[in-house]
Amino acid sequence: MAKYRTAIIACGTIGRVHARAWQGVPGAPVEIGACADTHPDARREFGEFFGIAPERRYADYREMLDQERPDVVDVCSWHRQHAEMTIAAAARKPKAIICQKPMALSLGEADDMLTACERNGVKLYIAFQRPHHATWARARELVAAGAIGKVLQVVIDDGGNVLNTNSHNIRLALHLLGEETPQWVMGAVERTTDVMERGIPCEDRCLGLVGFDSGATLLIQGELVGGRGPVGDPRRRLGQGARVIGTEGILELWTGRPSDDLLRSDGDMAQPEGSSAKYNDEWGVARYMSATTGGWVDIDAPWHDCWARQCEQVVDVLEGRLDYASATSNARNGRVVTEIMMALFESARRRRRIDLPLRTKANPLALMVANGDLPVEWPGAYERRARLVRGEGMSWHEN
Numbered sequence: 508m509a510k511y512r513t514a515i516i517a518c519g520t521i522g523r524v525h526a527r528a529w530q531g532v533p534g535a536p537v538e539i540g541a542c543a544d545t546h547p548d549a550r551r552e553f554g555e556f557f558g559i560a561p562e563r564r565y566a567d568y569r570e571m572l573d574q575e576r577p578d579v580v581d582v583c584s585w586h587r588q589h590a591e592m593t594i595a596a597a598a599r600k601p602k603a604i605i606c607q608k609p610m611a612l613s614l615g616e617a618d619d620m621l622t623a624c625e626r627n628g629v630k631l632y633i634a635f636q637r638p639h640h641a642t643w644a645r646a647r648e649l650v651a652a653g654a655i656g657k658v659l660q661v662v663i664d665d666g667g668n669v670l671n672t673n674s675h676n677i678r679l680a681l682h683l684l685g686e687e688t689p690q691w692v693m694g695a696v697e698r699t700t701d702v703m704e705r706g707i708p709c710e711d712r713c714l715g716l717v718g719f720d721s722g723a724t725l726l727i728q729g730e731l732v733g734g735r736g737p738v739g740d741p742r743r744r745l746g747q748g749a750r751v752i753g754t755e756g757i758l759e760l761w762t763g764r765p766s767d768d769l770l771r772s773d774g775d776m777a778q779p780e781g782s783s784a785k786y787n788d789e790w791g792v793a794r795y796m797s798a799t800t801g802g803w804v805d806i807d808a809p810w811h812d813c814w815a816r817q818c819e820q821v822v823d824v825l826e827g828r829l830d831y832a833s834a835t836s837n838a839r840n841g842r843v844v845t846e847i848m849m850a851l852f853e854s855a856r857r858r859r860r861i862d863l864p865l866r867t868k869a870n871p872l873a874l875m876v877a878n879g880d881l882p883v884e885w886p887g888a889y890e891r892r893a894r895l896v897r898g899e900g901m902s903w904h905e906n
């Protein structure tokens with residue numbers, strides 16, 4: 508019998524990824540005890556797929572938390588619900604909560620989540636899973652050992668909006684920089700249509716530069732450069748990954764995944780975005796070169812599901828084998844990502860460099876949108892992820 512029980516809030520794509528991750532922790536110390544989703548089909552399909560008894564599938568997540576009293580809670584809902592659900596879960600005092608990225612919509616929300624968890628003695632984790640890729644962990648060790656000299660700049664370039672996609676890469680950059688504290692952020696955003704992502708306004712493009720005391724900078728290129736192409740093509744975007752430029756060399760990280768026909772199936776839970784196992788079955792790619800390597804050197808390490816490794820760290824902290832402060836996905840590390848993204852928006856709002864710590868607790872992009880400071884050229888709000896929503900609504904927040 509498993510030692511701990513987790514309860515999963517929101518049974519969509521990422522809820523499935525979390526469930527597989529717990530099942531993948533060596534020794535299976537955590538069982539999926541209960542689930543909650545407002546949509547009856549999502550509850551039933553998820554419950555049947557992961558073997559959760561019908562009486563442990565809830566429409567109201569608060570009722571689930573009160574009835575089940577789980578050791579761990581997984582918050583797998585859309586961005587707008589992360590703070591509310593994390594705070595509600597913390598009030599029931601589980602041992603740990605693992606919440607999806609982005610941590611929150613604003614620094615104020617992130618701080619509320621931290622406060623709620625601290626006052627209830629709950630360890631909070633933010634699911635930026637990719638630093639747990641085996642090859643990327645090895646890459647970090649090589650950077651720390653000076654394989655490319657001192658880091659001058661980390662460059663990230665994913666498409667999409669910063670909260671959704673480059674939030675991962677900002678987390679990766681901070682991890683590669685040894686969790687160095689950022690000092691300032693300068694940024695710009697473009698928003699020509701009234702685009703929303705998972706219930707909140709987002710930007711079309713952004714550009715940011717983050718400064719660190721060591722002299723390193725992080726360059727954030729959001730939906731600005733590149734596309735698909737062969738490795739080595741300068742027009743090819745790394746996407747999920749980063750390019751680290753050092754005084755003595757360069758290191759690159761990106762991801763790969765099996766072709767769709769090789770992915771584990773979602774069975775009856777099928778959704779338009781394809782099998783959720785694309786996240787569990789993903790791998791990290793990494794390579795570096797320096798004056799001494801004579802060309803690119805591939806970084807190898809045996810594959811594991813990076814999500815399962817993230818969950819394993821949660822268990823290691825529960826059992827005293829790892830300090831919470833040293834856990835890669837601890838919420839303090841997630842907060843820094845939030846602070847950088849909000850400072851980028853604040854820099855665009857105030858048209859100046861923003862020295863950290865950031866004092867603005869609101870979401871400056873949402874403020875600019877609400878105040879008309881970012882007038883759209885083509886009016887009319889639309890939700891980028893509307894096709895994930897079942898029923899008549901165009902957002903989960905309308906249902």
Ligand SMILES: NC(=O)c1ccc[n+]([C@@H]2O[C@H](COP(=O)([O-])OP(=O)(O)OC[C@H]3O[C@@H](n4cnc5c(N)ncnc54)[C@H](O)[C@@H]3O)[C@@H](O)[C@H]2O)c1
Pocket residue numbers: 516517518519520521522543544545546549566568583584585586607608609634635636671705786895896903
């Ligand atoms: N870490 C990653 O690589 C990664 C990848 C994809 C998505 N995500 C994140 O995961 C989160 C969820 O995204 P998704 O793609 O799984 O969404 P999804 O649309 O597939 O699933 C959302 C689920 O939430 C349910 N829901 C809505 N309101 C609810 C409520 N009040 N109580 C309980 N359930 C409710 C819906 O019925 C739906 O089943 C997002 O914040 C996204 O950023 C992270």
